Amino acid sequence: MxxxxxxxxxxxxxxxxxxxxxxxxxxxxxxxxxxxxxxxxxxxxxxxxxxxxxxxxxxxxxxxxxxxxxxxxxxxxxxxxxxxxxxxxxxxxxxxxxxxxxxxxxxxxxxxxxxxxxxxxxxxxxxxxxxxxxxxxxxxxxxxxxVISGLSAEDAKSQLLESLKETAKTDAMAYLQSTLEETKLTAQQEARKIVINTIQRIGTEEAVENCVSVFNLESDDVKGRIIGREGRNIRALESATGVEIIVDDTPEAIILSCFDSVRREVARLSLHRLVTDGRIHPARIEEIVKKTEKQINEEIVEIGKRTVIDLGIHGLHPELIKAVGRMKYRSSYGQNLLQHSREVAKLCGVMAAELGLNPKIAKRAGLLHDIGKVPNSEVEVETPHAILGMQWAQKYGEKKEVCNAIGAHHDEIEMNTLISPIVQVCDAISGARPGARRQVLDSYIQRLKDLEDIAFGFNGVQKAYAIQAGRELRVIVESEKVSDDKAAELSFEISQKIQTDMTYPGQVKVTVIRETRSVNVAK
Known part of the structure; x- marks a missing residue:
């Protein structure tokens, strides 16, 4: 480079x-x-x-x-x-x-x-x-x-065993007798102690149930719209729900009267929707009532699910869950049925735990013991509710202990498990609290149900509602099956049937309603 x-x-x-x-x-x-x-x-x-x-x-x-x-x-x-x-x-x-x-x-x-x-x-x-x-x-x-005794080994053994058996038998009988006497002296005291401890550990509010609901209004001007021209809106609402609607001088309030809590709740929610929406006329009323009934059915299922979850009960059949939800809208001697069943379930769980039994099965039986009081329309009313509830439990795969406890809690059948007397005792404890039940209200509600059942016994009857505290029976018939002349005859026959079969104060007015509709759709 x-x-x-x-x-x-x-x-x-x-x-x-x-x-x-x-x-x-x-x-x-x-x-x-x-x-x-x-x-x-x-x-x-x-x-x-x-x-x-x-x-x-x-x-x-x-x-x-x-x-x-x-x-x-x-x-x-x-x-x-x-x-x-x-x-x-x-x-x-x-x-x-x-x-x-x-x-x-x-x-x-x-x-x-x-x-x-x-x-x-x-x-x-x-x-x-x-x-x-x-x-x-x-x-x-x-x-x-x-050689010394002159007996063989087998003979000596047999004699020894016989003597020991006699001695042991005598000692065992003496011990058994003393144990039984001691048990008799302490059994009642221990039983009372368990029951008292159980009641003290389960504290619930007293049940209150009535037959009226108050629907509050923002102003009295809404009352006129609810009544409608010549009262057509209020008649349509009473006909669709089966609830008597009382519009009086009470400021900013309307009273809904019906012994059936489900009907009363449907009427209350329907009125709320109609007043909120502002469109109040017969066609709209029927549409809202149908939607509300569907909503109530869904709410019944949800109430049943929440109840079984709160009590820690698993694997319950959907139909039994629906029955539990329907208890919210039923009463027994003036006591709310769902509250009563929840209380009985908790009492059964505590008492079963005190006695060393399975608390989960006891809770299950306590919750389901009154499901026969919420039957479907297909079930005959004559069947006792305990037997009906047992049949439902058997149909939907509940265990034998649970079924026997449901059927035997009013002594309709023989008790064959230890859970059955526990359910019976806890049912009595729940109903025996001061103010828990009112016999008069229950007989009154039963009389109203009997009035409706009499009407349903005649052909052509579509709906039947006992209103005005049982002083009036309003019957809606199918126009295709019942003519105008037949409607008048049907009213007389129902009144005679009530007069013959029932005992009631005062008099009962029977009103048969026949309505003809012609509907066409313009496309």
């Missing part, structure tokens, strides 16, 4: 010299120019050689530095590898030493084990010899005893 530079420089210098000489020759100063050019060329060559040497030295120095750096890095890598190899060799030596120690320990333990095995074998041989000697001595002693 240095030689190339020198050559290039020399060529450039030569060209310069030629150019200078040419110029000098043109101007006539050739000799002087040549001499000057030679000096300059010599200086240039000298300077070029000097710079070339400097460049050569720099390159050599850089190469040496790079070589030293590479050498240092290589030595560093070699040192690291040597270090890792040394560490690996050290770990290997440590493991070898550890393995040697373990082998030595195992060898020592093996030797100890072998010595112990030999010792055990020796002791076993000694025990076998002693056992054989003992057997020989026992046989000889038995033979000597037989």
């Amino acid at each position: 240095d030689n190339t530079i020198i050559i290039v420089v020399a060529a450039v210098v030569g060209l310069a010299i030629g150019f200078v000489i040419a110029k000098m020759m043109e101007k006539g100063k050739a000799s002087k120019t040549i001499s000057n050019a030679k000096k300059e060329v010599a200086d240039i060559i000298k300077q070029a050689n000097k710079e070339g040497e400097n460049i050569k030295k720099d390159k050599i120095f850089q190469a040496k530095e790079r070589f030293l750096e590479l050498k240092a890095e290589h030595e560093k890598v070699i040192i690291n590898k040597d270090k890792k190899i040394a560490e690996a060799e050290k770990r290997t030596r440590d493991k070898e030493s550890q393995i040697s120690n373990e082998l030595a320990k195992n060898k020592k333990l093996n030797e100890q084990l072998q010595s112990q095995i030999k010792e055990v074998s020796h002791k076993s041989e000694i025990l076998d010899k002693k056992y054989s000697e003992t057997e020989k001595l026992h046989k000889s002693q038995v033979q000597q005893l037989e």
Whole structure:
């Protein structure tokens, strides 16, 4: 590379010299120019050689530095590898030493084990010899005893067993008699203690149930819209829900009267929707009532689910869950049926736990014991609610203990499990609290149900509602099956049937409603 530079420089210098000489020759100063050019060329060559040497030295120095750096890095890598190899060799030596120690320990333990095995074998041989000697001595002693007593070993054993049996029987009878007497003295006291503790641990509010609901209004102006022209809106609402709607001078309030809580709730929610929406007319009323009935059915299922979850009851059939939800809208002797059943379930769980029984099964039986009081329309009313509830439980796969407890809690069938008396006792506890039940209200509600059942016993009856506290029976018939003349005759027949079969205060007005509708759709 240095030689190339020198050559290039020399060529450039030569060209310069030629150019200078040419110029000098043109101007006539050739000799002087040549001499000057030679000096300059010599200086240039000298300077070029000097710079070339400097460049050569720099390159050599850089190469040496790079070589030293590479050498240092290589030595560093070699040192690291040597270090890792040394560490690996050290770990290997440590493991070898550890393995040697373990082998030595195992060898020592093996030797100890072998010595112990030999010792055990020796002791076993000694025990076998002693056992054989003992057997020989026992046989000889038995033979000597037989000779002395004149009895064989089997005869002596039989006599001994008979004497022991008589003694044990006498002692057992004496102990049993004393235990029974002690149990009789303490059983009643313990039973009372369990019942009292159970009642104290379950504290619930007293049930209150009535037959009216108050629907509050924002202003009395809404009353006129609810009544409608010539009372058509209120008649449509009463006909669709079966609830008597009382509009009086009470400010900003309407009273809904019906013994059936479900109907009353449907009427209340329907009125709320109609008043909120503002469109109140017969067609709209029927539409809202149908939607509300569907909503109530969904709410019944949701109430049943929440109840079984709160009580920790699992795996209940959906139909039984619906029956539990329907209890919210039923009453028994004035006591809300769902609240009563929840209370009985909790009491049964506590009492079963006190007696060492399964509290989950007891809770289940306590919750379902009154499901026969919420029957479907297809079920005959004459069946006692305990038997009906037991049949439902059997139909939907409940256990025998639960079914027996449901059917036997009013002694309709024989009790064959310990859960059954617990359910009966807890049912009595729940109903015996002060103010829990009202016999008069229950008989009143039953009388209203009987009124409706009489109407349903006639052909062509579509709906029947007992209103005005049982003083009026409103019957809606199917227009296709019952004519106008037949409607008047039907009203008389129902009134005669009520007069013959029922006992009631005052008089009952029977109103038969027949309505004909013609509906067409314009497309």
